[in-house]
Amino acid sequence: MSQSKIRYKVQRETRNVLRRVGVTTGSRLVVAVSGGQDSLALLYALHDLAAEFGFELHGAHLNHSLRGADSEADAAFVGHTFQSLDIPYTVEQADVSAFRESQKISLEDAARQLRYDFFARVVEQQGADFVALGHTTDDQAETVLLNLVRGAGLPGLAAMRPVSLKVVGDNELRLVRPLLSVSRQDTAAYCQAVGLEPRVDA
DSSP states (O other): OOHHHHHHHHHHHHHHHHHHHTOOTTOEEEEEOOSSHHHHHHHHHHHHHHHHHTOEEEEEEEEOSOSTHHHHHHHHHHHHHHHHTTOOEEEEEOOHHHHHHHHTOOHHHHHHHHHHHHHHHHHHHHTOSEEEOOOOHHHHHHHHHHHHHTTOOTGGGOOOOSEEEEEETTEEEEEEOTTTTSOHHHHHHHHHHHTOOOOOOO
16 A cells, blocks of 8 residues: 555544544644654554644653553653644653552553553643554454453453543543454555654563
C-alpha cells in the first residue's frame, strides 16, 4: 500500500469512529501515548483531524518505571512529540512493581489499574469528554484469545468496542478506540509514511 493510501486509510477509520461516538466541535480528548507505533499513529491521525472536527487534544503518558532508563527515555520522547505538535500534555511516573507487591496482583493488572487511575485524573483535571486509546485489530484478537485461555464464558469472549465506559473510582471514562479496524502492520506503515520512529519495548 502506498504512503498516501495508508495515511488515508488510518485517517478514514479514525474519522469514522469519531463521528460514530459523537466527537464534535468543542469536544476534548485525552490521547494516551506510550511512544509505540500504534499510539503514535493515533496521535498524528487525531492531530490531523482536530481542525476538521473542532476538538481539542491533551496528551497523556504514564511512565510505569519498569524498564529503567528506557522508561525515562520513552517519557522524554513522548513529551517532545507532544511539544512538537503544540499539544498540551501530562506526564506522570508510577511505581508499578511496588503497587503490584502491595496489592498482591499481577504486573499486568497493576499497570492497567494505575494507568486508568492516571487517565481518570487527567480527564477530571482537563474536563475532557473522551480518552482515546491506540488499540488495533491485533489487540482485539489477543483479547479474545486471552479470555478464551482464561476460561471466560460467552460474555467474556466479547471483543473490545470502538467506544466503551469504564468506571474508575467516582469517574466514568468514555474510552474511544479509533484504530480497532486497523492492523499493527498498518500503523507501522503509517509511521513510516509520516516519518516517525516509534519507541520499541525490547
